[in-house]
Amino acid sequence: MLNPQAKAIRCIEWLLLFSSLILFVVGTVLGDTFFLRLATEALIFGGLAMSVDLLLGIVGLLSLGQALYFGFGAYLSALVLKQIAPSFSLAIGIVVLCSTLLGWVASFIALRSKGVYFALITFGLAQVAAKVVYNTRSLGASDGMMGVPILSIWTPFGLLDTANPGTFFIITLLTIGALYAVLKYFLTTPMGSLWHAIRSNEDRLAYVGFKSKGPKQVAFVLATVVAAVSGALYPMLRGFVSPELMFFSVSGNAVVTVVLGGVGTLIGPIMGSVLLTSFKSIIGTWTAHHHIVIGLIFVVIVISAPKGLAGLLTKYFGKGGSNE
Amino acid sequence: MLESLQYIYTPQIVNGLSIGVAVILMALGLTIIFGLLDVINMSHGEFYAAGAFISVSLMAMGISFWLCLFIVPILLIPIGFAMERLLIQKVFHYKDRHILTLLLTFGLAMVLEDGYKIIWGANPIKPSAPISGASELLGVMFPNYRLFLMGFGAVLIFAVWMLIYKTQLGAIVRAAAYDKDMSSSLGIPVMRVYALTFAFGVALAGLAGVLLAPIYSVFPTMGRDFILLAFSVVIVGGLGSIKGAVIAGLLLTQLQSLSSLYISPVWSDPLVFTVMVLVLMFKPSGLYGGMKNA
Numbered sequence: 044m045l046n047p048q049a050k051a052i053r054c055i056e057w058l059l060l061f062s063s064l065i066l067f068v069v070g071t072v073l074g075d076t077f078f079l080r081l082a083t084e085a086l087i088f089g090g091l092a093m094s095v096d097l098l099l100g101i102v103g104l105l106s107l108g109q110a111l112y113f114g115f116g117a118y119l120s121a122l123v124l125k126q127i128a129p130s131f132s133l134a135i136g137i138v139v140l141c142s143t144l145l146g147w148v149a150s151f152i153a154l155r156s157k158g159v160y161f162a163l164i165t166f167g168l169a170q171v172a173a174k175v176v177y178n179t180r181s182l183g184a185s186d187g188m189m190g191v192p193i194l195s196i197w198t199p200f201g202l203l204d205t206a207n208p209g210t211f212f213i214i215t216l217l218t219i220g221a222l223y224a225v226l227k228y229f230l231t232t233p234m235g236s237l238w239h240a241i242r243s244n245e246d247r248l249a250y251v252g253f254k255s256k257g258p259k260q261v262a263f264v265l266a267t268v269v270a271a272v273s274g275a276l277y278p279m280l281r282g283f284v285s286p287e288l289m290f291f292s293v294s295g296n297a298v299v300t301v302v303l304g305g306v307g308t309l310i311g312p313i314m315g316s317v318l319l320t321s322f323k324s325i326i327g328t329w330t331a332h333h334h335i336v337i338g339l340i341f342v343v344i345v346i347s348a349p350k351g352l353a354g355l356l357t358k359y360f361g362k363g364g365s366n367e
Numbered sequence: 368m369l370e371s372l373q374y375i376y377t378p379q380i381v382n383g384l385s386i387g388v389a390v391i392l393m394a395l396g397l398t399i400i401f402g403l404l405d406v407i408n409m410s411h412g413e414f415y416a417a418g419a420f421i422s423v424s425l426m427a428m429g430i431s432f433w434l435c436l437f438i439v440p441i442l443l444i445p446i447g448f449a450m451e452r453l454l455i456q457k458v459f460h461y462k463d464r465h466i467l468t469l470l471l472t473f474g475l476a477m478v479l480e481d482g483y484k485i486i487w488g489a490n491p492i493k494p495s496a497p498i499s500g501a502s503e504l505l506g507v508m509f510p511n512y513r514l515f516l517m518g519f520g521a522v523l524i525f526a527v528w529m530l531i532y533k534t535q536l537g538a539i540v541r542a543a544a545y546d547k548d549m550s551s552s553l554g555i556p557v558m559r560v561y562a563l564t565f566a567f568g569v570a571l572a573g574l575a576g577v578l579l580a581p582i583y584s585v586f587p588t589m590g591r592d593f594i595l596l597a598f599s600v601v602i603v604g605g606l607g608s609i610k611g612a613v614i615a616g617l618l619l620t621q622l623q624s625l626s627s628l629y630i631s632p633v634w635s636d637p638l639v640f641t642v643m644v645l646v647l648m649f650k651p652s653g654l655y656g657g658m659k660n661a
Contacts, residue, residue, distance in 0.1 A: 105466050156651040163602055170636075
């Protein structure tokens, strides 16, 4: 039996799948690559937001530097595709391996502190990394790297290539979907329960005989991998990477997305990303100052609905469910 | 040896000091707001930019720079007061207050920054220095304005310290930070104290903006670059500690300006942030404890 909240989340998941499919169909019918690329980008940044939400919404750790791992994945994937071989599985494989290692090392630095200090240390780490990449000639410095080759990817649907916006959308949907499934699976394991326990009361965990360090580290590494794999898709979509991907605005945007979509739901961030990306492009056609609108929405949401859109929907659906 | 000290190190040290006092002014505001309200003010840099922009506009209207030094902070106090009352106090009672206020001020920063672009345009504005010329000090020439900045800043920092630790007003503020419930039962209007302190911190940031406008150009994203340095100072010094902010401010700006003699200036920012990360790793609460622990 599903409780009303789980039912509501299931509802939202179907809604999301439905709306992204509509976008996909509309894009294909119109033959308009713009919408398809936009939808793909929304999914990619949705993956980044999902990693922020795993830390913030599930474990209760606010990371202000998740763009570091997103950018790491993007740069590594661009390097592999350009220098070694234009192979999707090779790029993703290397990114998964290296980001696991990076996340493991970074977790030792970041998890020494809690609360606000954790937020600030992740912020600091990302600033160091962004400045280093920005100043490194061999990584293209401030210009970034261009000329990432087009890939052919073997999938159950046949050979798909990244140059076709429609098929690359499917590849992205499958990849982000796989990341979502992995995280969802983790939440059903005892590890997932420990994460929730850390969020509600970390200190009390010790009294019931659990250490919080291990589960937090696993969550941190997982979040790193999710961010890095999402980042790895970016150069395949755009054909380039730039140091802007690691800047604070990207991390900040991911946090905005999570809060907009709903903290602690995993699917909310993706929904938030789809909304925010489309919204930005709509407002972008009216005015160059879309930040002011997004900032205002953000302020209003933090004040009026701290649980975000998914929270509002859950509340609505949850009430409906309990009346049945 | 002596010559290199005189002609190479002294100018760098003096330059570092003049930036240092401005950074400390910013950091003081940040650290007071955190020490008292437990709020990480992500929009602090935008209030620094506000100070710079308002002073540029006032000067264009013919008001002298010296008057701006008084008018701008006075203009910013009601703005800061209103923001605390209307926005921050709305989420102040939630359990996730740290995170919510951080996110709220982050959203506010986005709005303000774009607002500046609309009002003043995206192009940098460069106001002229209110004091021209240079004087000789230890046989080296220094721009007079930078010397003024150092002196004025040092006096201000001392005044803020006196205000917090040596006056009755400061005692009220510290009491409100130490124990909210006890202070309010003693008749201190705690919520008003909070709003006023936030406004005071914001006014300090604005003042730093007025002071630095003649050295750097004024542009909408100026707060974003500067806030990173101010944050590092506050973190290294210890969130909520005034002494820590002053010492860390001097240390980090000297590190930045002296390191640029040996490494390319583009690497001095990563160096400062690395120091910040190292401090956070080994002493997460910074060099000195918070204002509450004092």
